[in-house]
Amino acid sequence: MSVMAMILAGGEGPALSVLTAMRSEAAVPFGGKYRIIDFALSNCVNSGIYNVAILTQYQPRSLNDHIGVGRPWDLDRSTGGVRLLQPYQQSRGEPGAWQEGTADALRFNLDVIRETVEDVLILAGDHVYKMDYRPMLRFHEEQNADLTMAVRNVPSFEAYRYGMVSSDPDRRVVGYQEKPRRTASTSASMGIYVIRRELLVDWLTGEPGRDQRDFGGEVIPSFVGNKRLYAYPFQGYWADVGTVQAYWEANIALLSETPALDLYDPNWVIHTRSEERPAALVGPEARVEGNLLCDGCRIEGTVIRSIISPGVYVASGAVVRDAIVMTDTVIEPGAEVDRAILDKHVVVGANARVGCGDDNTSNRWVPERLNTGLTMVGKRAIVPPGKTLCRNVVVYPRASAKDYPEGDVVSGETIGA
Amino acid sequence: MRVIALILAGGAGTRLGVLSEQRAKPAVPFAGRFRIIDFTLSNCVNSGIYGVAVLTQYLPRSLNDHIGIGRPWDLDRGHGGARLLQPYQGRGHQQWYGGTADAVLQNLDYLRESRADTVVILSGDHIYKMDYRPMLRLHEERQADLTVAVMHVAPEETSRFGIVITNDRGRVDKFLEKPKEAPSTLANMGVYVFSANVLIERLRALGAEHPDLDFGKHVIPGMVNDGNVFAYPFAGYWVDVGTVEAYWQTSMALISGQSELDLYDPKWVIHTRSEERAPVKVGPQATINQSMVCNGSIVRGQVDRSVLSPGVYVSPGAVVRESVVMNDTWIGPGAVVDRCILDKNVSVGPGTYLGWGDDYLTPNQAAPEIFHTGPTIVGKGAHIPSSRRIGRNVVIRPDVDDDEFTAFPEVVPSGSTVG
Numbered sequence: 001m002s003v004m005a006m007i008l009a010g011g012e013g014p015a016l017s018v019l020t021a022m023r024s025e026a027a028v029p030f031g032g033k034y035r036i037i038d039f040a041l042s043n044c045v046n047s048g049i050y051n052v053a054i055l056t057q058y059q060p061r062s063l064n065d066h067i068g069v070g071r072p073w074d075l076d077r078s079t080g081g082v083r084l085l086q087p088y089q090q091s092r093g094e095p096g097a098w099q100e101g102t103a104d105a106l107r108f109n110l111d112v113i114r115e116t117v118e119d120v121l122i123l124a125g126d127h128v129y130k131m132d133y134r135p136m137l138r139f140h141e142e143q144n145a146d147l148t149m150a151v152r153n154v155p156s157f158e159a160y161r162y163g164m165v166s167s168d169p170d171r172r173v174v175g176y177q178e179k180p181r182r183t184a185s186t187s188a189s190m191g192i193y194v195i196r197r198e199l200l201v202d203w204l205t206g207e208p209g210r211d212q213r214d215f216g217g218e219v220i221p222s223f224v225g226n227k228r229l230y231a232y233p234f235q236g237y238w239a240d241v242g243t244v245q246a247y248w249e250a251n252i253a254l255l256s257e258t259p260a261l262d263l264y265d266p267n268w269v270i271h272t273r274s275e276e277r278p279a280a281l282v283g284p285e286a287r288v289e290g291n292l293l294c295d296g297c298r299i300e301g302t303v304i305r306s307i308i309s310p311g312v313y314v315a316s317g318a319v320v321r322d323a324i325v326m327t328d329t330v331i332e333p334g335a336e337v338d339r340a341i342l343d344k345h346v347v348v349g350a351n352a353r354v355g356c357g358d359d360n361t362s363n364r365w366v367p368e369r370l371n372t373g374l375t376m377v378g379k380r381a382i383v384p385p386g387k388t389l390c391r392n393v394v395v396y397p398r399a400s401a402k403d404y405p406e407g408d409v410v411s412g413e414t415i416g417a
Numbered sequence: 418m419r420v421i422a423l424i425l426a427g428g429a430g431t432r433l434g435v436l437s438e439q440r441a442k443p444a445v446p447f448a449g450r451f452r453i454i455d456f457t458l459s460n461c462v463n464s465g466i467y468g469v470a471v472l473t474q475y476l477p478r479s480l481n482d483h484i485g486i487g488r489p490w491d492l493d494r495g496h497g498g499a500r501l502l503q504p505y506q507g508r509g510h511q512q513w514y515g516g517t518a519d520a521v522l523q524n525l526d527y528l529r530e531s532r533a534d535t536v537v538i539l540s541g542d543h544i545y546k547m548d549y550r551p552m553l554r555l556h557e558e559r560q561a562d563l564t565v566a567v568m569h570v571a572p573e574e575t576s577r578f579g580i581v582i583t584n585d586r587g588r589v590d591k592f593l594e595k596p597k598e599a600p601s602t603l604a605n606m607g608v609y610v611f612s613a614n615v616l617i618e619r620l621r622a623l624g625a626e627h628p629d630l631d632f633g634k635h636v637i638p639g640m641v642n643d644g645n646v647f648a649y650p651f652a653g654y655w656v657d658v659g660t661v662e663a664y665w666q667t668s669m670a671l672i673s674g675q676s677e678l679d680l681y682d683p684k685w686v687i688h689t690r691s692e693e694r695a696p697v698k699v700g701p702q703a704t705i706n707q708s709m710v711c712n713g714s715i716v717r718g719q720v721d722r723s724v725l726s727p728g729v730y731v732s733p734g735a736v737v738r739e740s741v742v743m744n745d746t747w748i749g750p751g752a753v754v755d756r757c758i759l760d761k762n763v764s765v766g767p768g769t770y771l772g773w774g775d776d777y778l779t780p781n782q783a784a785p786e787i788f789h790t791g792p793t794i795v796g797k798g799a800h801i802p803s804s805r806r807i808g809r810n811v812v813i814r815p816d817v818d819d820d821e822f823t824a825f826p827e828v829v830p831s832g833s834t835v836g
Contacts, residue, residue: 263695279449279709
């Protein structure tokens with residue numbers, strides 16, 4: 001069986017606030033040193049799949065730099081390897097070359113799938129999970145399926161977020177509802193599909209599939225009942241970190257005694273591109289408790305229950321609590337960070353406070369997305385010395401001192417938009 | 418100028434005891450995630466030298482694995498790049514490298530094929546950050562046959578070095594190899610820039626009579642007499658961690674914040690081969706103070722003034738103090754590790770006290786000249802059983818198992834050797 005993986009990494013992930021202001025969701029850092037796409041990509045190579053295409057569209061620079069020629073995953077190969085696929089113009093003057101959905105993105109890139117490929121593994125670049133795809137591929141082959149989708153059990157109150165699958169005792173799919181209000185099924189599609197190449201190509205280029213834009217919402221429902229569709233149950237850890245709260249929880253969950261997502265398993269290494277950095281340095285007066293610390297960080301102050309990325313500097317007298325702090329961010333002396341996500345290269349000035357007080361007023365611009373008390377600071381933003389930021393505040397990337405109002409920034413405000 | 422570098426990495430480093438028993442000294446781990454040779458290799462590429470040959474002889478496996486095709490240093494190149502040069506057999510010639518210069522002599526073909534006109538000869542044993550470009554510029558300006566990097570050392574240390582006397586233009590007038598009494602404190606660092614033609618000619622001329630041809634002993638003194646050798650003064654950080662004590666002290670200085678060696682400088686990155694490991698996990702009851710800890714380590718106990726390499730596990734209730742702990746070593750619950758150097762893949766049983774008591778002065782009975790300053794050393798892969806008290810200056814040899822400890826049911830006295 002010859003398999004090629006196509007990872008859908010073009011999505012914007014708008015619910016991740018400033019984290020996706022300058023990068024696609026797949027390129028958002030996770031767990032200190034990883035990017036979200038590392039999980040899907042490492043799953044591929046750990047499952048022996050060395051032919052991978054990554055479909056990009058929204059803000060691809062960060063992702064391009066990260067993937068490069070695929071060295072960290074041993075995907076810099078002569079046969080197969082990794083390919084980054086950008087949207088392209090088809091013929092002069094033809095309008096609308098942007099991809100309008102997952103099925104559309106696949107349709108644009110069918111030409112990279114060689115005839116020797118029998119099955120295509122379609123993956124999302126924005127999920128965090130460890131999965132061996134080989135048993136699923138074997139199941140697909142044994143059932144002689146046209147399409148096999150991985151499913152997992154979800155509580156019924158979450159069903160509205162997923163494509164819900166009902167199957168017969170042989171696991172053949174007999175019903176599929178995209179994001180239903182109400183359903184008897186508890187099997188949710190994980191956005192992981194194995195499909196016969198011929199079917200994929202014929203469907204997306206022929207009638208009526210040619211006009212379909214979304215894979216989960218349009219293509220799958222039209223397969224039910226007339227193609228051999230199977231559901232493959234998956235039990236392991238899987239997280240969609242598409243919202244700020246889910247993202248924060250999935251990161252903080254790594255700090256527990258035995259996290260569901262084990263990053264230390266030598267048999268299933270999550271590979272990533274890392275810069276060369278010396279060991280994490282913990283100073284004489286530092287206090288560190290229940291953290292993840294990455295190589296190259298230097299801690300002189302106090303860090304509690306936080307994720308500290310490479311190159312972060314926490315000066316003496318500074319306190320970081322329940323926070324995610326990304327690469328090369330600096331927390332100056334006496335500053336305090338509490339329940340916040342700080343993107344890369346942020347500078348929190350001396351004695352500033354990020355995340356302060358009990359006022360949990362939702363963010364005024366995006367109340368539905370930022371209402372749990374987390375404060376977000378975008379890439380290369382500055383928090384001026386002595387400034388206080390309360391809860392649910394958003395600071396946009398590259399915000400500078402002059403973007404701030406006089407006095408405290410009250411809960412729910414947005415700076416530098 | 419077409420420059421290549423030759424790094425001499427064949428030395429045994431006997432005074433590092435069990436650390437260099439299964440690997441060459443340049444391959445000894447340092448500062449958690451580096452190997453000693455990383456400093457020289459990184460200096461080369463950071464100085465724009467991309468043709469680098471590493472001459473190996475003593476226990477090269479670890480070094481071969483580490484360097485590989487040179488990827489971490491961007492030395493996996495079509496033109497130039499990293500080469501590992503081992504001793505080889507030829508017709509009518511089958512010799513090990515007899516001395517430092519002999520090693521170069523046996524690889525003259527590599528030197529000629531590189532078509533370099535300038536050869537930088539370096540040692541893989543030293544920890545330092547140095548830009549070789551100003552030295553190469555000086556060599557070119559003076560049209561020197563040889564330029565020697567020199568630095569001032571403490572007067573009591575001069576007998577360990579080659580001592581150099583220069584005139585006011587920086588020309589070397591005298592070169593004394595390890596003198597009993599030194600007229601100067603300018604010491605040879607073992608960093609040489611040779612004009613390729615002169616080097617080839619000299620080595621050939623001297624090679625026949627000296628099978629142990631050595632740069633310090635045979636080559637340099639003769640060239641000094643010819644009067645075209647210059648000294649390049651270097652003032653930065655440079656250490657030779659040739660002894661257990663120096664190794665331990667250098668490591669401790671690094672975490673004290675007093676060291677001049679800045680590993681965190683983004684303009685002079687020290688590259689190394691590293692495995693992909695998850696971030697350091699610090700448990701909720703853990704405390705870490707004044708320490709360097711590498712990715713892949715999990716700390717649930719207490720770590721004080723120590724260096725932890727990737728993948729070290731410190732169990733709850735365990736204490737690591739003033740120690741250097743290498744990759745994937747496991748420290749059991751309630752164990753104490755005090756002033757020790759633990760090589761890779763060691764396991765310390767629950768409740769064992771390693772570095773017990775304050776009897777720092779009893780030297781190791783088997784090797785008193787190497788182990789007499791206190792640190793207890795544990796070789797690679799050793800398994801130390803639970804609930805033992807193990808003193809100072811103890812040497813636990815690589816791969817020892819519970820059996821070897823039957824002679825020590827409770828206490829391993831200071832100065833003992835196990836295995």
